[in-house]
Amino acid sequence: MKILTLVRQVPDAEARVKVSGDRVDLDGTTLVIDGMDEYGVEEALRLREGGANVEDIVALAVGPKKVEDALRTALAMGVDRAIHIETDERLDAVSLSKIVAQVAQAEGTSLILLGGQEADWDSQALGAASAERLGWPQLTWTNELSADGDTLTGRHDVDDGNEGFKVSLPAVITAQQGLNEPRYPTLPNIMKAKKKELRKDELGSYDVQPGVQYLGAEIQTRARLNRMIDGKDPQAAAEQLLDLLRNEAKVLA
Amino acid sequence: MILVVAEHAGGKLGKSTLEMVTAARDSGREGPITLLVLGQDVAAVATEAAAVADQVLVGDLPALAQYNPEVWAAAVTQIAREGEASTVLIGGSRSGREYAPRVAVKLDAPYLEDVIKLSAEGDALQAQRYTFLARVTETVQASGPVIVATVKPGSFAPAAPAGAAGEQYDIELDLPTSRTEITGKSVEKSSRVALSEAEIIVTGGRGVGSPENFAQYVEGLADNIGAGVGATRAVVDAGWRPYAEQVGQTGKTVQPKAYIALGVSGAVQHLSGMGKSKNIIAINKDAEAPIFKVADYGIVGDVNQIVPALIAASKK
Ligand SMILES: Cc1cc2nc3c(=O)[nH]c(=O)nc-3n(C[C@H](O)[C@H](O)[C@H](O)COP(=O)(O)OP(=O)(O)OC[C@H]3O[C@@H](n4cnc5c(N)ncnc54)[C@H](O)[C@@H]3O)c2cc1C
Numbered sequence: 148m149k150i151l152t153l154v155r156q157v158p159d160a161e162a163r164v165k166v167s168g169d170r171v172d173l174d175g176t177t178l179v180i181d182g183m184d185e186y187g188v189e190e191a192l193r194l195r196e197g198g199a200n201v202e203d204i205v206a207l208a209v210g211p212k213k214v215e216d217a218l219r220t221a222l223a224m225g226v227d228r229a230i231h232i233e234t235d236e237r238l239d240a241v242s243l244s245k246i247v248a249q250v251a252q253a254e255g256t257s258l259i260l261l262g263g264q265e266a267d268w269d270s271q272a273l274g275a276a277s278a279e280r281l282g283w284p285q286l287t288w289t290n291e292l293s294a295d296g297d298t299l300t301g302r303h304d305v306d307d308g309n310e311g312f313k314v315s316l317p318a319v320i321t322a323q324q325g326l327n328e329p330r331y332p333t334l335p336n337i338m339k340a341k342k343k344e345l346r347k348d349e350l351g352s353y354d355v356q357p358g359v360q361y362l363g364a365e366i367q368t369r370a371r372l373n374r375m376i377d378g379k380d381p382q383a384a385a386e387q388l389l390d391l392l393r394n395e396a397k398v399l400a
Numbered sequence: 401m402i403l404v405v406a407e408h409a410g411g412k413l414g415k416s417t418l419e420m421v422t423a424a425r426d427s428g429r430e431g432p433i434t435l436l437v438l439g440q441d442v443a444a445v446a447t448e449a450a451a452v453a454d455q456v457l458v459g460d461l462p463a464l465a466q467y468n469p470e471v472w473a474a475a476v477t478q479i480a481r482e483g484e485a486s487t488v489l490i491g492g493s494r495s496g497r498e499y500a501p502r503v504a505v506k507l508d509a510p511y512l513e514d515v516i517k518l519s520a521e522g523d524a525l526q527a528q529r530y531t532f533l534a535r536v537t538e539t540v541q542a543s544g545p546v547i548v549a550t551v552k553p554g555s556f557a558p559a560a561p562a563g564a565a566g567e568q569y570d571i572e573l574d575l576p577t578s579r580t581e582i583t584g585k586s587v588e589k590s591s592r593v594a595l596s597e598a599e600i601i602v603t604g605g606r607g608v609g610s611p612e613n614f615a616q617y618v619e620g621l622a623d624n625i626g627a628g629v630g631a632t633r634a635v636v637d638a639g640w641r642p643y644a645e646q647v648g649q650t651g652k653t654v655q656p657k658a659y660i661a662l663g664v665s666g667a668v669q670h671l672s673g674m675g676k677s678k679n680i681i682a683i684n685k686d687a688e689a690p691i692f693k694v695a696d697y698g699i700v701g702d703v704n705q706i707v708p709a710l711i712a713a714s715k716k
């Protein structure tokens with residue numbers, strides 16, 4: 148099988164987010180591979196190492212020049228080659244899925260792995276939209292996966308719990324916590340990755356228009372009371388907290 | 401029409417459905433509000449739905465007994481096309497956000513995901529949504545003959561019944577067969593108030609110390625004050641609590657009137673799930689814990705001492 152892993156680049160989770168004008172300003176922010184996409188990359192490597200017949204693992208990223216760094220990380224982790232479609236334009240997930248589907252078809256991919264939710268745009272749509280464009284089934288929020296020939300089995304979370312599943316390729320799988328622990332690229336592998344193919348594609352060669360316009364962004368600030376109660380006397384602290392919750396916040400009867 | 405896909409469980413209409421009806425009324429988009437009820441043996445749900453909608457379309461079929469993204473997407477798309485829907489609203493649940501993008505692709509429609517506010521701007525639909533782990537509120541807009549949106553649970557007031565009950569119609573559906581075989585399901589049920597419905601939530605983090613302490617402190621306090629129980633990922637990963645209780649980026653999003661965090665550090669991924677709570681109360685022995693930055697009331701202290709005192713005092 149040929150695997151396509153999708154890689155996005157997002158601010159490090161602990162980084163401060165700032166807004167300039169009508170958008171989030173990432174200047175000077177440390178950017179990393181989206182953690183959930185990293186689970187997807189790791190899983191592709193583990194399928195191969197676990198004995199599945201994996202001919203090729205390609206990492207795909209769509210985004211500005213900097214996204215190369217995330218692709219280099221994926222290459223250093225062990226993917227075979229990478230494709231970067233360079234653009235500063237922000238494409239919503241449903242539009243982006245057009246590119247994903249075209250790349251998957253051109254590459255003869257039968258499995259797409261990506262993160263369940265994007266840590267920047269908080270979207271969960273890319274996997275499902277790509278699956279629909281290709282006419283493939285999808286399993287989201289997967290935390291267990293194994294391959295036997297063309298059959299994948301695993302577990303994933305659903306609204307009220309979790310399910311075991313079995314599906315034949317081709318398919319789209321979205322990854323989440325628990326699926327694996329991503330490896331750190333080692334120095335020799337980082338060196339090796341420099342020689343691997345990182346192909347640049349033009350956005351113009353894909354037929355895609357944004358479906359959503361982004362008009363503004365605002366930092367969430369909600370003034371909190373920050374009223375601290377001294378905990379040295381547990382009894383008194385408990386009484387005081389309950390009193391505040393009953394009579395000031397009025398959240399307890 | 402504005403097509404709202406009803407969410408329901410256990411033979412009852414979900415609160416999220418009533419919230420979507422409000423979103424539909426607020427949106428100013430054209431057409432009667434039409435609720436689509438999909439499932440098996442859903443007559444009671446359809447009757448509940450009729451109280452808030454102009455009309456209810458009922459797809460009551462054995463093939464719909466189990467949710468499946470491909471099947472749901474096909475059903476909703478078919479009805480949206482036949483009814484020439486201007487807007488399709490789907491719940492921002494895990495399943496809703498899973499099949500809604502498929503509907504958008506099938507309809508060649510723009511998709512507004514997990515919105516907290518909706519308004520018509522001429523032909524366009526403008527929306528607000530959270531990004532960057534709910535630290536930023538973004539304004540987005542889409543236009544087209546039909547727009548698909550998912551609505552974040554808890555963002556709109558539940559709709560009250562409007563005048564006469566809407567008519568109910570049985571619909572015929574041409575459904576695909578799913579290519580995914582479900583080999584077993586485990587439902588994580590809590591005997592307590594569902595997190596999405598709870599007005600008060602008591603959440604335990606790793607600072608609680610052990611599964612036994614969790615039962616004693618977190619469940620003990622929750623039971624005294626009629627609260628739901630939540631957990632951090634650290635606690636779920638350690639196997640102390642079921643995943644169903646996890647609050648955060650990869651768990652549930654909640655916004656109760658009061659969120660009481662015991663031994664929780666307040667990592668961004670946790671805050672993204674509970675940061676919109678009306679009142680946040682934190683007990684942590686580390687005065688520098690990030691959770692205090694978002695807290696309305698905080699006690700710097702040891703949960704082993706403070707929580708038993710709280711449980712005792714809240715019993716009175
Ligand atoms: C992709 C991704 C997704 C994630 N999704 C989620 C998610 O959905 N939900 C989530 O919660 N996390 C999530 N996380 C994990 C998150 O980053 C934190 O690791 C986690 O929230 C920490 O849990 P905690 O606060 O219970 O534990 P810790 O960080 O270990 O904090 C324990 C706290 O308890 C305090 N404490 C210790 N002993 C006592 C005592 N005796 N009395 C009082 N206080 C005490 C400590 O001071 C500390 O602040 C995610 C991480 C990643 C990378």
